[in-house]
Amino acid sequence: MASLLEDKSNRLRMTGRGGELVGAYWDELFTARERGAQVVWYNGHALNPLFQAAGISWCHGEAFSARLAAQHLEGPAQLAGEEYGYVNELCSYSRTHLGCAVLTNDFGESETGIVDTVDQRELASRLPEPDFFVNGYQGCSTGQQWDQMSYRILGKKVPIFTLSLPYMFGSKPDAGYLVGEEWETATDYVVDQLEKLIEFLEVQTGRPFDHDKLGEIMSYIKAASQLRREAMALCMAKPAPATYWDWVASIAHINFMPAEQRLIDYFQGVKDEVADRLASGVAGVADERYRLYFDGIMNWNKLGWLARKFADADAAVICGRYTHQNFWQEPQLIDPENPLRGLAQHYLLCSNSQGFKTLKQAMTKDCDDYGIDGVIFHASRTCRAYTNHQHLLARVAENQLGIPTAFFEGDIADAAFYKDEILETRLAALLETIDAKRARN
Amino acid sequence: MEHTAVSPLAAMSRAAEDPTGYVEQWKARTGGRAIAAFPMNFPAEIAHAAGLLPVIVQEDRNPITLGNNLLSEFNCGYSRNLADQAATGRLDAYDGFFMADHCIQLIGAADVIRELTAGRRFYFGQLISSMNDPWTTDQARLTMTDFVDELSSFAGVQITDERLRESIKTYNRGRRLLRALYEQRRSGDSRFTSGELQTMVKSSMVMQREEHNALLEELVAQSSAAPRDDRVRVHLSGHFCHAPKPELLEVIEESGGIVVDDDLFHGARYISTDADESGSPVDALVGQYLDRNVNIPCPTRAQSDVDWDTYLLNAVHSSGAEVVISLLVKYCEPHMLYLPELRKALEAKGIPHLLLETEHEGMPLETMRTRIEAMFEQAKRSRTLTRVPTA
Numbered sequence A: 001m002a003s004l005l006e007d008k009s010n011r012l013r014m015t016g017r018g019g020e021l022v023g024a025y026w027d028e029l030f031t032a033r034e035r036g037a038q039v040v041w042y043n044g045h046a047l048n049p050l051f052q053a054a055g056i057s058w059c060h061g062e063a064f065s066a067r068l069a070a071q072h073l074e075g076p077a078q079l080a081g082e083e084y085g086y087v088n089e090l091c092s093y094s095r096t097h098l099g100c101a102v103l104t105n106d107f108g109e110s111e112t113g114i115v116d117t118v119d120q121r122e123l124a125s126r127l128p129e130p131d132f133f134v135n136g137y138q139g140c141s142t143g144q145q146w147d148q149m150s151y152r153i154l155g156k157k158v159p160i161f162t163l164s165l166p167y168m169f170g171s172k173p174d175a176g177y178l179v180g181e182e183w184e185t186a187t188d189y190v191v192d193q194l195e196k197l198i199e200f201l202e203v204q205t206g207r208p209f210d211h212d213k214l215g216e217i218m219s220y221i222k223a224a225s226q227l228r229r230e231a232m233a234l235c236m237a238k239p240a241p242a243t244y245w246d247w248v249a250s251i252a253h254i255n256f257m258p259a260e261q262r263l264i265d266y267f268q269g270v271k272d273e274v275a276d277r278l279a280s281g282v283a284g285v286a287d288e289r290y291r292l293y294f295d296g297i298m299n300w301n302k303l304g305w306l307a308r309k310f311a312d313a314d315a316a317v318i319c320g321r322y323t324h325q326n327f328w329q330e331p332q333l334i335d336p337e338n339p340l341r342g343l344a345q346h347y348l349l350c351s352n353s354q355g356f357k358t359l360k361q362a363m364t365k366d367c368d369d370y371g372i373d374g375v376i377f378h379a380s381r382t383c384r385a386y387t388n389h390q391h392l393l394a395r396v397a398e399n400q401l402g403i404p405t406a407f408f409e410g411d412i413a414d415a416a417f418y419k420d421e422i423l424e425t426r427l428a429a430l431l432e433t434i435d436a437k438r439a440r441n
Numbered sequence B: 001m002e003h004t005a006v007s008p009l010a011a012m013s014r015a016a017e018d019p020t021g022y023v024e025q026w027k028a029r030t031g032g033r034a035i036a037a038f039p040m041n042f043p044a045e046i047a048h049a050a051g052l053l054p055v056i057v058q059e060d061r062n063p064i065t066l067g068n069n070l071l072s073e074f075n076c077g078y079s080r081n082l083a084d085q086a087a088t089g090r091l092d093a094y095d096g097f098f099m100a101d102h103c104i105q106l107i108g109a110a111d112v113i114r115e116l117t118a119g120r121r122f123y124f125g126q127l128i129s130s131m132n133d134p135w136t137t138d139q140a141r142l143t144m145t146d147f148v149d150e151l152s153s154f155a156g157v158q159i160t161d162e163r164l165r166e167s168i169k170t171y172n173r174g175r176r177l178l179r180a181l182y183e184q185r186r187s188g189d190s191r192f193t194s195g196e197l198q199t200m201v202k203s204s205m206v207m208q209r210e211e212h213n214a215l216l217e218e219l220v221a222q223s224s225a226a227p228r229d230d231r232v233r234v235h236l237s238g239h240f241c242h243a244p245k246p247e248l249l250e251v252i253e254e255s256g257g258i259v260v261d262d263d264l265f266h267g268a269r270y271i272s273t274d275a276d277e278s279g280s281p282v283d284a285l286v287g288q289y290l291d292r293n294v295n296i297p298c299p300t301r302a303q304s305d306v307d308w309d310t311y312l313l314n315a316v317h318s319s320g321a322e323v324v325i326s327l328l329v330k331y332c333e334p335h336m337l338y339l340p341e342l343r344k345a346l347e348a349k350g351i352p353h354l355l356l357e358t359e360h361e362g363m364p365l366e367t368m369r370t371r372i373e374a375m376f377e378q379a380k381r382s383r384t385l386t387r388v389p390t391a
């Protein structure tokens, strides 16, 4: 792999500080058992406000796998998964997390062949065993099955709750973004599901659920999310003061960190830094010549690498489906007085649970708003939920918006699928096409 | 009803291999409308009660061309083939599209189809897939009722309880006939090859049910039991949504195996469960949906109190299968997720297990043959060692 000599990416300072917050969260989770806290393993949507209100420590399966991948520590867990029988074409988040379940189960009983004892001890003792599972996956069937498998690996002893959430295909004639019969019916249904989840949590904790606390938590999330969206909107400016990679680096905070004043402070800090940069003409990429939209789930093994790679080509990745169409992106829907509705609606809004009609509309809007020159698609090998619509979206970008596109291959948490040469040549071709188009105009 | 000069099996085979041709003829003959339905839980009885011809779209034999630019190469062959069928006009015979399942790859194909067939109705009514919650029945009932409303309005007829009950009876009759053949196969009758049984099930997903039932009855009347020989007894497992290629079934039989049971979608899985013929027909379809996953658990559903591996061990025990061959559709995630559980359970009981990965194109049949033969030889050797009766 070629090395990039000069780093032309100018990442927000605040995200570095945010990294410490995230580290502190995980350290606290790893000691949950010692503190006598109950632990839930959950997958899918951001159910953490409910767990926080119920006084439970939470581990988001995808987040844990992403963290291991970002720290290049995913190997032992993926090996354990492979040894157990998971084929490498299977979602690498699930393979990593299931590998952790295998290690958690085996640790103390028998040594798992190819994963050495030190690695086993390290991973198994760091990720506390769950007291129960909650699954909250909507579109992706793999997400739902993954917890079913964890449940089996851990000997069918750990209680499991499956939240049933409808995929927003848009079957009804009036279906649309935030409107239509389907949207209203689905909202009511998910609110009802959340009430059932709350009953389950009450049984598991033996305590009544603290609804006031949930309202308070949602008011922190609402404020943080508003700041995040405002900071993002400042990047419509040319050159953009911050990039997609900064929003990726802030996903953990908005997606699963405890909601408290610190969360608001973090996003206030991000917004202030972006505003300062804007005022003083500092850009997120030293010589911004191209403005790109990133479609696809993140390649966590390569976050820093990709940021530098695109910046090296003077390409500022400004926005993307993963960062801009997820994670409490419509804060006005959150009503702290009536928090369940806003929670339900955000779960329904998750972009990998939306049919093409809505995705098309959202990409078109973001490309317009942010003055996008090209769309880059990360074909994440083992996450079909994210690649499903990419070819259709590319057709829209090319044929309807007149924006050139390119695909590169990689994966969420399995580094083996990333091919640097492919990105190199495809990105160069994309930028040449943009140049040619500019020359024509 | 068409009176065929050809044998019942040949008529079924024609429909199974060329569903579009069948649909076009049926439409020309009846003036009716046909809908494309998708595996694996669409309640076809409702469409039938609306006077429509519901056809589960089959994987066809065409190489994937345009489909490869519509879905990723790492989507299962079936979903890419569906996209290809839509892109090349091979779904033009259908007047609408209806789907009840939510495998994420199938959803990807559905969105491609909707986009490329704009103007025709595409209705996705997602059946709840968490199967053992206190609210599962109510939720499934809402979706079934939605299907009744949607299909009524699509067909422009009122689907009454009487009509729906009649359709349930018709479908039950077909399933019962097929199940009887499967049961006979389990107990030692080898009058039909696995390819022929697959043709019967596949054509039942395509043909108008009354016509198919009549052919089945004729076929059963014409044939008589044939005792099984001493080939290695095989249980075929998996292969969702579409049928394994007949040539693969032939390789298994040519290599010295005989399929005695299966849990394939184009097999025992599809015909496993009837709907109640008394009481509310919508409730009957809900009950059928729930019972089916208990009878033969499916890894596209989430149900923590039933297990595919337990089912498989029981099935192997009752059919006397000596080996299990898992047919994995390349990139089929539900199956990939469940495989380790199957492997663990079979290993614990000392049941030999072979995993074969199938693809839409370019399947390495000869390599598969070598692996299958090696497995069968091994099974035969252990027969002599353990003196297991051969039939």
Ligand code: SF4
Residues within 6 Å of the ligand: A062, A091, A092, A093, A094, A140, A141, A142, A143, A144, A146, A352, A382, A383, A384, A385, A386, A412
């Ligand atoms: S395939 Fe993608 S959406 Fe599905 S569980 Fe894995 S990461 Fe989540």
Ligand code: SF4
Residues within 6 Å of the ligand: B076, B077, B078, B079, B103, B104, B105, B106, B240, B241, B242, B300, B329, B331, B332, B333, B334, B335
């Ligand atoms: S269940 Fe498997 S075969 Fe069926 S559409 Fe999904 S991935 Fe393809």
